[in-house]
Amino acid sequence: MRPRSRRGGGRPTIADVARLAGVGAITVSRALREPERVSTSLRLQIERAVSDLGYVPDQNARALASARAEVFGVLVPSLTNSVFAEVVRGIYDSLSDGPFRVQLGNTHYSGLEEERLLQVFLSQRPAALIVSGIDQTKVARSLLENADCPVVQIMETGPDPIDMMVGFSHFDGGRAATAHMIEGGYRRIGFLGARMDPRSQRRLAGYRAAMEAAGLFDQRLVSTTPVPSSVSLGRDLFRDALAKMPTLDGVFCNNDDLALGVLFECHRASIAVPQSIGIAGFNDLDMMQVAFPSVTSIRTHRYEIGRQAVVMAQAAIAGERPGQRIVDLGFDLQRRESTARSGR
Amino acid sequence: MRPRSRRGGGRPTIADVARLAGVGAITVSRALREPERVSTSLRLQIERAVSDLGYVPDQNARALASARAEVFGVLVPSLTNSVFAEVVRGIYDSLSDGPFRVQLGNTHYSGLEEERLLQVFLSQRPAALIVSGIDQTKVARSLLENADCPVVQIMETGPDPIDMMVGFSHFDGGRAATAHMIEGGYRRIGFLGARMDPRSQRRLAGYRAAMEAAGLFDQRLVSTTPVPSSVSLGRDLFRDALAKMPTLDGVFCNNDDLALGVLFECHRASIAVPQSIGIAGFNDLDMMQVAFPSVTSIRTHRYEIGRQAVVMAQAAIAGERPGQRIVDLGFDLQRRESTARSGR
DNA sequence: CGGACAATTGGTAGCGCTACCATATTTTGG
DNA sequence: CCAAAATATGGTAGCGCTACCAATTGTCCG
Numbered sequence: 001m002r003p004r005s006r007r008g009g010g011r012p013t014i015a016d017v018a019r020l021a022g023v024g025a026i027t028v029s030r031a032l033r034e035p036e037r038v039s040t041s042l043r044l045q046i047e048r049a050v051s052d053l054g055y056v057p058d059q060n061a062r063a064l065a066s067a068r069a070e071v072f073g074v075l076v077p078s079l080t081n082s083v084f085a086e087v088v089r090g091i092y093d094s095l096s097d098g099p100f101r102v103q104l105g106n107t108h109y110s111g112l113e114e115e116r117l118l119q120v121f122l123s124q125r126p127a128a129l130i131v132s133g134i135d136q137t138k139v140a141r142s143l144l145e146n147a148d149c150p151v152v153q154i155m156e157t158g159p160d161p162i163d164m165m166v167g168f169s170h171f172d173g174g175r176a177a178t179a180h181m182i183e184g185g186y187r188r189i190g191f192l193g194a195r196m197d198p199r200s201q202r203r204l205a206g207y208r209a210a211m212e213a214a215g216l217f218d219q220r221l222v223s224t225t226p227v228p229s230s231v232s233l234g235r236d237l238f239r240d241a242l243a244k245m246p247t248l249d250g251v252f253c254n255n256d257d258l259a260l261g262v263l264f265e266c267h268r269a270s271i272a273v274p275q276s277i278g279i280a281g282f283n284d285l286d287m288m289q290v291a292f293p294s295v296t297s298i299r300t301h302r303y304e305i306g307r308q309a310v311v312m313a314q315a316a317i318a319g320e321r322p323g324q325r326i327v328d329l330g331f332d333l334q335r336r337e338s339t340a341r342s343g344r
Numbered sequence: 345m346r347p348r349s350r351r352g353g354g355r356p357t358i359a360d361v362a363r364l365a366g367v368g369a370i371t372v373s374r375a376l377r378e379p380e381r382v383s384t385s386l387r388l389q390i391e392r393a394v395s396d397l398g399y400v401p402d403q404n405a406r407a408l409a410s411a412r413a414e415v416f417g418v419l420v421p422s423l424t425n426s427v428f429a430e431v432v433r434g435i436y437d438s439l440s441d442g443p444f445r446v447q448l449g450n451t452h453y454s455g456l457e458e459e460r461l462l463q464v465f466l467s468q469r470p471a472a473l474i475v476s477g478i479d480q481t482k483v484a485r486s487l488l489e490n491a492d493c494p495v496v497q498i499m500e501t502g503p504d505p506i507d508m509m510v511g512f513s514h515f516d517g518g519r520a521a522t523a524h525m526i527e528g529g530y531r532r533i534g535f536l537g538a539r540m541d542p543r544s545q546r547r548l549a550g551y552r553a554a555m556e557a558a559g560l561f562d563q564r565l566v567s568t569t570p571v572p573s574s575v576s577l578g579r580d581l582f583r584d585a586l587a588k589m590p591t592l593d594g595v596f597c598n599n600d601d602l603a604l605g606v607l608f609e610c611h612r613a614s615i616a617v618p619q620s621i622g623i624a625g626f627n628d629l630d631m632m633q634v635a636f637p638s639v640t641s642i643r644t645h646r647y648e649i650g651r652q653a654v655v656m657a658q659a660a661i662a663g664e665r666p667g668q669r670i671v672d673l674g675f676d677l678q679r680r681e682s683t684a685r686s687g688r
Numbered sequence: 689c690g691g692a693c694a695a696t697t698g699g700t701a702g703c704g705c706t707a708c709c710a711t712a713t714t715t716t717g718g
Numbered sequence: 719c720c721a722a723a724a725t726a727t728g729g730t731a732g733c734g735c736t737a738c739c740a741a742t743t744g745t746c747c748g
Binding site: 056082 | 400401402403404405407408413423424426429430432433436440445446447448450463464466467468469574575576578579601604605608609611612630631633634635636
């Protein structure tokens with residue numbers, strides 16, 4: 001006679017706690033989830049039993065019974081890109097004191113992979129979903145629209161949110177950085193872009209808008225590649241751009257990795273920064289202000305985006321109507337030595 | 345009369361598939377998990393029904409019934425440290441084509457946080473656990489020893505594994521970098537260390553061993569701080585070290601972020617690298633070989649550590665005896681311009 | 689002081705799946 | 719050709735928890 005522990009391995013269950021505390025199982029369940037709905041005396045008794053037995057609720061059983069896992073599904077295109085690493089950190093930090101776990105997926109910038117991961121995540125009935133960008137495939141968008149949980153799109157803002165959005169305008173960022181260089185007297189400003197995911201495309205569009213507004217745009221100033229970004233790629237792109245267009249007097253880089261590669265190459269080739277070449281990056285990694293010369297960049301509020309996404313999702317879970325569905329956290333242009341031709 | 349869909353929301357269940365395919369539910373279950381144990385005709389019929397209904401198995405129910413979630417629990421001390429980001433990428437990539445999901449936890453370099461997360465993870469009955477380092481607290485170690493799943497400790501090797509280990513010797517790495525600088529003619533070599541987690545401590549110990557072996561050790565050459573590492577911190581530590589010890593002729597940095605900060609500060613202060621100051625880092629981030637001058641570093645096989653940890657865990661899940669419980673993936677000393685006093 | 693109402697507590701019946709065992713059905717070997 | 723063994727399929731009984739509803743007790747007010 002051992003109907004118990006057929007599989008479980010003998011971990012204490014809610015029934016064990018109930019027996020020890022001399023109450024019904026459901027009361028234990030309530031004491032753990034909604035302590036205020038249980039009398040103080042019983043609650044103490046139950047807490048005692050829980051700690052005596054070392055009881056830990058089985059999350060799988062809980063999720064099955066309530067048709068809802070205490071999981072936030074998070075989809076990012078890259079784990080090594082430090083921008084997303086910081087977003088994810090913001091998410092984890094905001095979630096760490098609640099009951100929610102995080103299920104992190106890496107889409108590798110692939111729409112198909114995103115669809116696949118969405119299926120996997122949905123099969124767990126997550127409490128909320130956080131996805132990157134606003135360029136979901138048709139299938140992915142439909143999965144998200146029909147998901148019976150809050151959905152937050154992060155990193156970008158745009159019209160027509162699936163549910164909620166936190167981010168900023170990459171177009172505006174690209175335009176601001178470019179406009180700043182034009183103001184600083186740069187004329188033949190190149191654009192260096194790697195990966196060229198949708199966000200990079202919009203930064204390029206912002207660059208183009210600023211250049212055209214000043215009557216400076218020239219297609220030959222644009223160098224892009226689908227290859228993933230890296231510091232060494234920045235060096236290579238810059239060499240090519242300079243060979244193609246020797247009169248280049250500045251570069252706006254898709255991101256800071258590329259900008260750093262450009263900076264190092266300028267050192268190596270003894271090209272004066274910011275005199276001969278101005279450099280601006282995007283994201284404003286910590287090292288940009290330490291670099292010599294320090295590098296102008298667009299500071300984005302990545303950690304805050306992660307934090308805010310969690311706040312919005314949790315509010316929605318709690319049944320609150322969102323104050324605003326679209327939150328634009330903006331960006332800050334950090335003007336530094338690398339684009340200060342005259343000054344300093 | 346609607347005993348069904350009280351909560352579920354109407355997603356098709358295994359029973360729906362079974363009915364449509366005209367078979368028993370258990371046969372559907374088998375067809376999905378062990379297709380080779382079901383006849384071809386039935387299997388096709390079932391696959392048809394699955395795709396017609398858009399059936400996706402409920403992971404929570406599956407985990408409850410089988411007392412085992414298809415989840416790898418992964419604990420790392422940081423998400424933004426690009427070393428761990430790459431380890432995690434190795435893990436995700438190796439797992440992406442199997443049935444397993446990843447549950448990622450961030451311990452923030454805290455033993456207590458690790459214990460807490462282990463509790464959370466264990467409550468899901470994961471298929472395997474991957475934890476960072478070999479310095480678990482007593483409680484954490486006990487939780488891991490009693491976990492009824494494979495456990496892999498990563499990033500380091502050492503005696504007395506909980507179960508399995510993949511990593512390398514940080515002591516040897518620190519010693520190799522330092523010995524290389526000594527060979528190169530550097531004498532007053534400083535050690536710059538941030539965070540000073542156990543791995544950093546062992547790198548420091550390796551540095552000390554090399555210095556002592558050459559009769560060069562001096563406690564005043566060592567500058568450490570518990571503060572998290574960053575490029576700006578590298579600059580600050582270097583300034584302090586130089587102020588404290590003006591005869592400094594080289595620095596071995598705990599990691600590449602610090603080394604980069606030192607490099608930039610040398611540029612800013614017009615200190616010749618490698619002539620006046622030699623610089624060596626640890627981890628060999630991509631940018632180290634692009635930097636000017638390129639920076640000597642210890643290349644560690646981070647992605648491969650993640651990959652290998654998954655391979656070992658999967659073998660253990662499949663019931664195979666591990667070939668070796670401890671896998672040392674070593675490291676490579678990358679000799680570059682920043683420590684080449686004479687050459688180039 | 690009785691009845692409406694809130695506050696507590698518990699019982700029942702699953703959630704959707706799989707472990708275990710039983711029951712056909714086919715294959716094998718002597 | 720038949721028993722034994724292998725193969726293929728299905729039924730039953732939960733896994734550990736919570737939604738739903740019922741039952742009990744205490745509380746308030748006309």
